[in-house]
Amino acid sequence: MGKAAKGGKKLPAAPLSEKKKAKKNPLFEKAPRNFRLGGDIQPKRDLTRFVKWPKYVRLQRMKRVMLMRLKVPPAINQFSMAIDKNQASNVLRLCKKYMPETREAKKARLVEMAQQKKDGQEVKSKKPQVVKYGLNHVTTLVENKLAKLVVIAHDVDPIELVCWLPALCRKKDVPYCIIKGKSRLGQLVHKKAV
Numbered sequence: 311m312g313k314a315a316k317g318g319k320k321l322p323a324a325p326l327s328e329k330k331k332a333k334k335n336p337l338f339e340k341a342p343r344n345f346r347l348g349g350d351i352q353p354k355r356d357l358t359r360f361v362k363w364p365k366y367v368r369l370q371r372m373k374r375v376m377l378m379r380l381k382v383p384p385a386i387n388q389f390s391m392a393i394d395k396n397q398a399s400n401v402l403r404l405c406k407k408y409m410p411e412t413r414e415a416k417k418a419r420l421v422e423m424a425q426q427k428k429d430g431q432e433v434k435s436k437k438p439q440v441v442k443y444g445l446n447h448v449t450t451l452v453e454n455k456l457a458k459l460v461v462i463a464h465d466v467d468p469i470e471l472v473c474w475l476p477a478l479c480r481k482k483d484v485p486y487c488i489i490k491g492k493s494r495l496g497q498l499v500h501k502k503a504v
Contacts, residue, residue, distance in 0.1 A: 385473045389464045392490045401461060401487060405498050410440040412500060443499045445471060449478070457484045463492035 343350040363371075382390075393401070411419070426433050442451060451457040452475075460479050466472045479486040489495065496502050 385477070386469055388476060389462075389466075389469060389473070389488055392464045392488045397487070398489050401459075401489060402494060402498070405441050405461065405495075408439060408441045410443075410499055411438060441499060443495075443501075445475075449475070452478055452482055452484050455482055455484065460484055460486035461495060462486060462488050463495050464488050464490050465492055 345352060392398070423433050442448060442457075448457065448460060452460060457479075460475065462472055462475055476486055476488070478484075493502070
């Protein structure tokens, strides 16, 4: 068997095996760099792995790794499946129409109502329909089936505060959605975060 293989046909050489030598241009001589002491400037290296990161950065990275490694219960995992960008922008646009009035606007409305009452006219200004917020308030509305749509942020910390809310909404047949970013919801109701 070995002898037959030796005496077999020789395969032709691969066409790309012949390497063409690049012609050196005498005008541009290569000067090798010397990175030893007193030599050339050291190249910029990526030192991100050796940086001492702030504690909050380390914590959020560790949390991310832990969530990937552990089996996450369904009640918590549902917050990783938020609605997509287009739907979220539509929901936020809708909520913006029902933005709660600012303190100044409310004060002006109440002063106007008091003035109308004082003059003996019929009070015309009605309390506007606005977005309701706050966990206890929203829970009460859901329990009484007064809520039309519940918008929950995906990054509430600690998550235990809201992980039961979708189950309550399903039980009471109230539509709900999970949206990315508690700060976006906070801006709607004149708060930094909700």
